[in-house]
Amino acid sequence: MKIASEKKSLPSLFIHRPVGVLMILLAVLVVGYIALKQIAVELMPAGFNPSFLWIQIPYANANPSEVEEQITKPMEAQIRTVQGVRSIESKSGKTGCSAMVKFSQGSDMNIIYAQMKDRMDRLKSELPDDVKNIFIYKWSEKDRPILWVAIAEKIRQTDPYLILEHHLQKPIERMDGVAKVELSGAQEKTVWIMVNQDKVNAYRLNFYEVMQQLRRDNFTMPAGFVEEGEQKIWLRSVARYKTLDEIQYIPIKGSLCLKDIADITYEIAEDDFCHTIDGKKAVTLAIYKESIANTAKLSKKIKEFLFQESIQNSKLKGFQIEILFNEGDFIQESIDNLVSSGIWGAIFAILILYAFLRKFRMTMIVTLSIPLSLMITLIFFYFIHWTLNLITMMGLMISVGMVVDNSIVVVENIYCKLFEGKDPYSSALAGTEEVALAISMSTLTTAIVFLPLILMNDEAGFRFYMLRLGLPVTVSLLASLLVSMVIIPVAARYIIQPQKIATQQKSSRIINGYARTLSYCLSHRIETLLVLAFLMASMFYASGKVAYQKEEGGNINDIVLFFELPYNYTMKQSEQVFAKVEKILNIRREMYSVKTIEMHYRPSRGQIRIFLQPLPQKEWYES
Structure with missing residues (x-):
């Protein structure tokens, strides 16, 4: 009742x-x-796409004025037909053109990206025949690597690309949760056939026919299948060269071989690009995760793998591996701060409540609301x-x-x-x-x-x-x-x-x-x-x-300097410029708590990324 x-x-x-x-x-x-x-x-x-797109059209060895007239202006005309365009900032140079396209707030970037791709496909018919590719970039949080690893050569390596690809890049890509691994700063060795034109003329050869023969001889292609009883066996035609000797003794005409009219080498091509870490020639690994992967756990797993490989793998003894950026460390720091805040909040709540109530049991009852409320919030996040x-x-x-x-x-x-x-x-x-x-x-x-x-x-x-x-x-x-x-x-x-x-x-x-x-x-x-x-x-x-700023103030633990150099600069002149900047930074290394200086540059442009020493973690009560 x-x-x-x-x-x-x-x-x-x-x-x-x-x-x-x-x-x-x-x-x-x-x-x-x-x-x-x-x-x-x-x-x-994740989930927020900024309202801008970056478009790049490579066109090597061209005059900037020619690029502007033949590529940049037709590109801008097509871009203006896309809905929501607010501004276009384009740049024309001897290596091609690029454009930063900003759109109105609230624009659906997925729809705009599809429209832009359609406009660029239409643009190809208006461009010079030498233009092969048009790149459209849409930024998202998934485009940022969770780990950035620097690998410097302690001992000069004959083929660093092959070693790093087989012993680091491929094993990391096979890990669960890893989307891709980008290896930059090292070039793959290639076979170079330097044809002697005088010998070609002396033997009265048709150079075009020689080139076509080389292309026909080196291939891999499917060849259907055969059935034997209940089994279906798939066939594949493989005609690939495995050694330099096979290439050297390719018959050209009668007893004449390829080595008689050309020099064949297997080496790294000379490139107008330099990449260094603290003044040493280096390579970087950018590791990206899948969207559903746990960043903290995956970063820890990769970090342990790199540590073990650097010690146990004899092929990597000639390299110095250093992690420049680890997103998992910052996440773990945030989790530690949350746990610490929760613990100290609970302690202060208990002390204040006990000071007023003077009842331990009632104080404990009130304190229950902290973990239970946070637990319910986590359940909400999960679903x-x-x-x-x-x-x-x-x-x-x-x-x-x-x-x-x-x-x-x-x-x-x-x-x-x-x-x-x-x-x-x-x-x-x-x-x-x-x-x-x-x-x-x-x-x-x-x-x-x-x-x-x-x-x-x-x-x-x-x-x-x-x-x-x-x-x-x-x-x-x-x-x-x-x-x-x-x-x-x-x-x-x-x-x-x-x-x-x-x-x-x-x-x-x-x-x-x-x-x-x-x-x-x-x-x-x-x-x-x-x-x-x-x-x-x-x-x-x-x-x-109180001072405030509307825009983002910078990165987490690094500073990036971008350099635009005159178009007529050579690789040697660019090297001198970046060497001077690096010298100035090294003089002030302790003053600015610089950990690592990473540089990569070409004759006309370059970038310096300065990684800072992490600040020591202290509790609020520590001085």
């Missing part, structure tokens, strides 16, 4: 069903553990296919200190009901129902504060990242409301001992001090109002003095 007379509310629905609440708690813990283990971890959230990244983890860290508010109000009111002499059941039910509306309105007003930032901004990037920041806070606050109205009352009913409430209830110094301050403020309203006005004015003054 007692239950039938109660109001139908959320606390009354669960407070007399402790077994059901226990099952809900266990379900949250189990599903939360699964979500914590399965959820992908990455540096930045909407979000990842743990810097932005979402920042939202979780913000919410750590906010999720205890509702539980504090509920527990304090239950505490008051017990002090009035009510039984645990009535105290838990009445104490929760009295404040249910208040904590619901308080939670909703706090959660909705992110809505204007997400919906009322014209910049798509800002809305995207504010959603990833605001939704974790909103979900954790709603989860804390659910915990405070379902789990906390049941826990208070069975854990708190009412017989000790009356004997231990004493006013602490903190409460007495607060009561005196409140009494003074109520009796001196004008003075209190003036103090509040002064505090508000000081806040506006301070906010106006």
Whole structure:
């Protein structure tokens, strides 16, 4: 009869069903553990495509004016037919042309990319016959490598490309979660046939026929299949040269062989490109992950593989391997910060609550809301296919200190009901129902504060990242409301001992001090109002003095310098320029905490990437 007379509310629905609440708690813990283990971890959230495209059309050994007239202007005319174009920044040079195309905010970059590809296909018929390729680049988070590895030669290698390809690039590409591995800075050896034109004329040979014969002789192609009983055997015609001797003794005419009219070598081609790490000739590996892979775990796995190979593999003894950038380290640092914030937040919450309540059991009940609220938020992430990244983890860290508010109000009111002499059941039910509306309105007003930032901004990037920041806070606050109205009352009913409430209830110094301050403020309203006005004015003054910037300030641990050199520069002149810059940087190496200087350049352009020493990790209490 007692239950039938109660109001139908959320606390009354669960407070007399402790077994059901226990099952809900266990379900949250189990599903939360699964979500914590399965959820992908990455540096930045994926899914946002900036509203720009980069187009590049290579055209070697051309005059810049000729490139502008024959390639750049027709390209710009086709680009303008794509919807949403806001600006076009093009550049013409002796190696071709490029264009940065920016589009209106909110444009669907997938549709625009398809339209741009269609326009560039139409453009090919208007371009010179020598133009072979048109490249269209669309940026996304997946285009950034999770590891960037520098490999310098300690001992001069005859074929570094072959060694690194077979012993590092291919094994890493076979790992689960790795999308691709780009090897740059090393060139593959190729067979060079340097034909002596005088000998060709002396033997009265047709050079075109010689070239056609070489192309016909070196091939691999499918040749169908044969059936033998129930078996189907696929055939493949293989006519590939395996050694230089086979190439040298290719018959040309009668007893005449290829070596009689040409010099055949197997070597690395001379290239107008240089790549160095701290002044040493080097190679870099850029390792990309699959979209569903866990960045932190994959980075750790690759790092362990590189360490083992550098020690155990004899082929790699002549190389020095150094990891310049590891996205997994930054993710792990963020996770450690989140765990540390959660632990310290819980400790401070326990101390403050205990200072006011002076009841250890009630303090522990309130503290339960922190891990449970965060666990429910992780479950939400898991089912909407979000990842743990810097932005979402920042939202979780913000919410750590906010999720205890509702539980504090509920527990304090239950505490008051017990002090009035009510039984645990009535105290838990009445104490929760009295404040249910208040904590619901308080939670909703706090959660909705992110809505204007997400919906009322014209910049798509800002809305995207504010959603990833605001939704974790909103979900954790709603989860804390659910915990405070379902789990906390049941826990208070069975854990708190009412017989000790009356004997231990004493006013602490903190409460007495607060009561005196409140009494003074109520009796001196004008003075209190003036103090509040002064505090508000000081806040506006301070906010106006705080420096801020709208654009991104830089990379995580590196600085990139881009160089545009005169088009008539030779490789030697470019080398002199970059050597001077490197010398200046080395002089200031300790001043700027420089870890590694990576350079790559050509006669007309180049780039220097300066990697900085990581800052030592300290806790907030360390000096």
